Amino acid sequence: MTRVVTLKIDDIDATGREDETVLEVALEHGIQIPRLCALEGLTPVGACRLCLVEIEGTGRLLPACTTRVAEGMVVKTNSERLRKYRRMTIEMLFAEGNHVCSVCVVNGRCELQDLAVRLGVDHIRIPYLYPKRAVDASHERFALDPNRCVLCTRCVRVCGEIEGAHTWDLMSRGIDSAVITDLHTPWGESDTCTTCGKCVQVCPTGALFEKGMAVGEMTKRASFLATLAASREDGR
Ligand code: FES
Incomplete structure (x- = not known):
């Protein structure tokens, strides 16, 4: 009990x-x-x-x-100690990728941007790394911009746990870590992707987005998850 x-x-x-x-x-x-x-x-x-x-x-x-x-x-x-740690974590996330909000499809609707504002992050005290990561726009409906990925793995988990496709996964370690589709094949060539779009909806930043969206145009709806999870519980 x-x-x-x-x-x-x-x-x-x-x-x-x-x-x-x-x-x-x-x-x-x-x-x-x-x-x-x-x-x-x-x-x-x-x-x-x-x-x-x-x-x-x-x-x-x-x-x-x-x-x-x-x-x-x-x-x-x-506490002040926690706020300090959180600000530093957000700063490291910004420094590690290329989060240029002014040209991002989720500008104004981004969870990373919201947290930075809430925690008072108005500048970054560590050097930017400016990584060069290729955008994968091979899928007919969606695209992945790894420059904006924070490696939260929501896409990996929603695809495996909810959709049951397990298209997404993580590869490499440390600064080279990245989300990949199948065995690192282009997303558009994936044999497992069902094009359900769940990964796009749960992504907290502009890393996963629908094609054809202009700056600040993409709204994500992750709320479907709680409803789905609850209905599955009821059906048990
Ligand atoms: S570690 Fe708890 S929300 Fe990310």
Whole structure:
């Protein structure tokens, strides 16, 4: 039987099931935690580290999206230390890619851009790397611009877990990490892609987009996921 636990999040008395994460319980109590890789309906992977929280008695910062709640836990989600870490993480994401918002299809609707604004990132203190990454526009309806990819792996997970196609995957390590289709074949030549567009809808930035969209024109709707996940639960 799943037990209910009580804990404190930002001085608010909270209750949650022991199989829930800190992020889930925080959201249920109206507490927002910055995040890029977590998305309701997908398995959390703790990839972006933006949701790091302080937990009393633990020296390390822990990701709220993958850490389970426990009885008596005391959690801080918005200390100066956390805000500093989050700003630095956002700065590193900007420096690592080519995020030129003024020429991006999701300008004004981008989760990375929103977080940067919310966290007060108005300049980057580390050198830009200006990587040269080729755009894959071989698909008839969609395109991938890896210059804007933050490696959140939402596309990989939605394709594997929800669509069941497993077209997307990650290759390489460190600075060379990239999302790829099939065995690194052009997206348009993929044998597994069903052209469902789920990957495009859950991508938090302009890395995946529909062809024919002008600057600031692309609106994404990831809300289908929670509905799909809930209806599958009901059907069990
Ligand atoms: S949202 Fe938790 S690590 Fe990305």
